[in-house]
Amino acid sequence: MRFIVTWIVLAALWIGLSGYFDPVHLVFGALSVTLVSALSYRHLIGDGAVRPKFVSLVRLALYLPWLLWAIALANVDVMLRVLGFRDIDPCVIRFKPDLRTEFGHVALANSITLTPGTVTVEIEPDGTFVVHAISREAAEGVLNQVMERKIQAIEGGRAHA
Numbered sequence: 629m630r631f632i633v634t635w636i637v638l639a640a641l642w643i644g645l646s647g648y649f650d651p652v653h654l655v656f657g658a659l660s661v662t663l664v665s666a667l668s669y670r671h672l673i674g675d676g677a678v679r680p681k682f683v684s685l686v687r688l689a690l691y692l693p694w695l696l697w698a699i700a701l702a703n704v705d706v707m708l709r710v711l712g713f714r715d716i717d718p719c720v721i722r723f724k725p726d727l728r729t730e731f732g733h734v735a736l737a738n739s740i741t742l743t744p745g746t747v748t749v750e751i752e753p754d755g756t757f758v759v760h761a762i763s764r765e766a767a768e769g770v771l772n773q774v775m776e777r778k779i780q781a782i783e784g785g786r787a788h789a
Contacts, residue, residue, distance in 0.1 A: 634669035687782045702744040
């Protein structure tokens with residue numbers, strides 16, 4: 629059942645994005661969707677719990693525009709620092725986020741690194757993050773846990789910040 633649901637979702641997405649309805653494209657599209665579904669149906673739906681995974685996908689889709697906005701703001705901040713309008717005061721911070729899944733840890737680490745002015749240097753075996761920031765303000769932006777709460781919501785079961 630999970631494979632079929634995954635196949636239907638991906639087929640609808642493929643048809644919506646491709647816009648081609650001739651036999652050659654439909655056959656190759658069906659083959660591609662079948663291959664991708666066979667490789668990924670366990671990840672999309674999990675143990676048959678369609679609703680929680682769907683909610684997580686929706687929350688992820690809502691997180692991405694927020695992340696793009698955070699990246700844009702951080703770009704402006706870094707530009708102002710490089711041009712001398714703001715001070716560069718680098719620091720290294722350590723914190724242990726309250727995340728339950730490996731996906732959550734990876735998503736947070738990548739989100740921090742994608743945001744200019746901050747780089748996830750390491751995730752220690754106990755889950756502690758080591759982050760380098762271009763300034764104290766950038767470090768405070770990581771430590772304020774807004775990004776972490778949004779990723780907790782994607783993991784499921786927690787309020788979206």
